Amino acid sequence: MSFENFRVPYEIDANYSTKVAYFSMEYAIHQPLKIYSGGLGFLSGSHLRSAYELRQNMIGIGILWKYGYYDQERNQDQTLNVTWKEKTYSFLEDTGIKFQVTIHDHPVWVKVWYLNPETFKTAPLFLLSTELPENDYVSQTITHKLYDANAATKLAQCILLGVGGAKLMDILNFNPEVYHLNEAHGLPAAFYLYQKYQQNIEEVRKRLVFTTHTPEEAGNEKHDIYLCHKMTYFCGLGVEEVKSLIGEYSDMFNHSLAALRMARLANGVSQLHGEVSREMWGKYGNICPIISITNAQNWTYWADKHMYKFREVGDDYGLDDRKKWMKKRAFEIVADQTGKLFDPDVFTIVWARRFAGYKRAGLIASDRERFAELMNNTKYPVQMIWAGKPYPMDHPAIGEFNELVHLSKNFKNVAVLIGYELALSKRLKQAADVWLNNPRVPREASGTSGMTAAMNGAVNFSTDDGWIPEFINHGHNGFVIPKADYRNMSVYDQDQYDLNKLYEILTGEILPLYYENYSTWRQIMKNGMQDVRFRFDSSRMAHEYYEKLYNA
Numbered sequence: 164m165s166f167e168n169f170r171v172p173y174e175i176d177a178n179y180s181t182k183v184a185y186f187s188m189e190y191a192i193h194q195p196l197k198i199y200s201g202g203l204g205f206l207s208g209s210h211l212r213s214a215y216e217l218r219q220n221m222i223g224i225g226i227l228w229k230y231g232y233y234d235q236e237r238n239q240d241q242t243l244n245v246t247w248k249e250k251t252y253s254f255l256e257d258t259g260i261k262f263q264v265t266i267h268d269h270p271v272w273v274k275v276w277y278l279n280p281e282t283f284k285t286a287p288l289f290l291l292s293t294e295l296p297e298n299d300y301v302s303q304t305i306t307h308k309l310y311d312a313n314a315a316t317k318l319a320q321c322i323l324l325g326v327g328g329a330k331l332m333d334i335l336n337f338n339p340e341v342y343h344l345n346e347a348h349g350l351p352a353a354f355y356l357y358q359k360y361q362q363n364i365e366e367v368r369k370r371l372v373f374t375t376h377t378p379e380e381a382g383n384e385k386h387d388i389y390l391c392h393k394m395t396y397f398c399g400l401g402v403e404e405v406k407s408l409i410g411e412y413s414d415m416f417n418h419s420l421a422a423l424r425m426a427r428l429a430n431g432v433s434q435l436h437g438e439v440s441r442e443m444w445g446k447y448g449n450i451c452p453i454i455s456i457t458n459a460q461n462w463t464y465w466a467d468k469h470m471y472k473f474r475e476v477g478d479d480y481g482l483d484d485r486k487k488w489m490k491k492r493a494f495e496i497v498a499d500q501t502g503k504l505f506d507p508d509v510f511t512i513v514w515a516r517r518f519a520g521y522k523r524a525g526l527i528a529s530d531r532e533r534f535a536e537l538m539n540n541t542k543y544p545v546q547m548i549w550a551g552k553p554y555p556m557d558h559p560a561i562g563e564f565n566e567l568v569h570l571s572k573n574f575k576n577v578a579v580l581i582g583y584e585l586a587l588s589k590r591l592k593q594a595a596d597v598w599l600n601n602p603r604v605p606r607e608a609s610g611t612s613g614m615t616a617a618m619n620g621a622v623n624f625s626t627d628d629g630w631i632p633e634f635i636n637h638g639h640n641g642f643v644i645p646k647a648d649y650r651n652m653s654v655y656d657q658d659q660y661d662l663n664k665l666y667e668i669l670t671g672e673i674l675p676l677y678y679e680n681y682s683t684w685r686q687i688m689k690n691g692m693q694d695v696r697f698r699f700d701s702s703r704m705a706h707e708y709y710e711k712l713y714n715a
Contacts, residue, residue, distance in 0.1 A: 186349030224328035325351030493594030513595035518553035595621035
């Protein structure tokens with residue numbers, strides 16, 4: 164295949180003719196391609212799938228991570244062991260394209276791999292690698308580990324994605340009308356364009372859009388501006404020039420703030436997150452407008468089609484039988500990993516996503532007495548599964564994971580699984596009767612795991628954060644912990660309030676309904692399946708990106 168004057172290799176729908184280059188540090192496209200860590204990757208993977216289904220004129224740019232994010236294994240005592248193994252992919256095509264980018268005032272060779280749209284039914288994806296014999300070892304390590312803990316290496320990764328991706332667009336002669344930064348990792352592309360267009364910031368703004376995923380200012384990445392300059396992050400601009408261009412004179416370079424001042428338009432990833440972002444960034448001034456485009460997931464990839472067919476024809480027996488069969492299949496993974504035999508007839512709670520402090524993986528178990536009472540309940544038996552990957556250097560999150568591992572040893576009906584990637588994620592959503600989601604409000608920008616859970620017959624039970632206010636109608640299609648006046652609460656009081664409400668709703672509403680009025684429970688499950696089907700399918704999201712962000 165020739166990559167000269169590259170065009171998207173399928174017929175473009177006229178509604179989506181605007182040429183878009185989509186920059187993301189991670190893509191969760193299919194289980195065999197391990198270049199993702201969590202929600203950001205799940206989102207960009209679904210986005211590329213829907214871009215393909217809608218025949219959009221979009222291409223993705225990412226990085227081919229030699230060791231992926233990391234491999235989740237166990238120590239002898241079952242606690243978490245972080246390992247890195249080299250990944251190889253026979254299905255990626257060598258484009259034959261090699262070029263250089265400047266990182267740390269040093270030329271670094273970049274090799275380009277291509278994921279054909281027909282391989283996994285996605286928009287075309289180009290993946291950059293520095294794993295070349297022409298590079299010294301330090302340069303090769305740039306594409307070793309996703310989100311490397313070393314600040315200089317992480318900045319080098321951002322330069323590779325942004326400058327390397329923008330330079331690739333020129334080499335391909337693709338000429339994007341829109342450069343879409345999914346998070347601020349690819350921001351160096353803006354400085355590349357600034358130099359390309361003779362330092363005319365309006366020419367950059369015309370082409371640049373930005374999606375922010377972080378609802379807290381402290382969570383947005385900042386680096387020493389002199390380190391950024393030393394790494395050649397600014398494509399040859401001096402520190403004072405950058406400060407003047409961005410209109411920010413601190414020595415800490417705020418990547419998101421810079422993106423908001425260099426883009427023409429940005430979006431938050433839920434209605435609530437859009438509001439939080441406008442309030443959070445509004446005080447800075449001179450930022451672009453921030454709209455809301457709520458995240459979604461690809462129904463074609465995630466949904467259990469058999470359940471939807473049974474639902475459509477009103478076959479409740481078929482629906483129940485299918486759900487029970489999916490639970491049984493998933494429980495074989497539980498048995499294989501933990502030696503515990505779970506029962507598909509027993510109500511099963513699953514908490515599975517990235518382990519991070521604000522997501523409060525262990526909230527339900529933080530009151531040991533109440534948790535033991537729940538797990539030993541003979542009238543309404545319960546099974547509990549945890550899974551997820553902490554960031555490999557996030558020691559508090561790893562500690563929380565390991566604490567739950569040790570807790571699980573006291574119960575036959577509690578399991579903590581490893582290897583939480585796309586395949587296990589789908590199985591656990593199929594295993595869940597309730598998909599538990601309890602982030603500290605308003606810390607979750609969107610969260611999408613509950614969408615794909617509902618697509619597999621799991622009922623969402625959540626704090627009222629992220630996408631949830633747009634979805635859950637309590638007792639109709641899910642269950643939600645009502646908001647309190649969190650702004651005037653300490654973190655401890657917020658956690659206690661949410662914990663008490665969690666148990667109140669779980670033991671007072673959910674369990675009696677499941678065991679004593681299953682027909683109503685089934686209806687709630689069916690309502691959730693229906694309500695998530697179109698409003699939270701990424702085809703709606705991909706359409707809105709063209710309508711509200713690219714063509715606006």
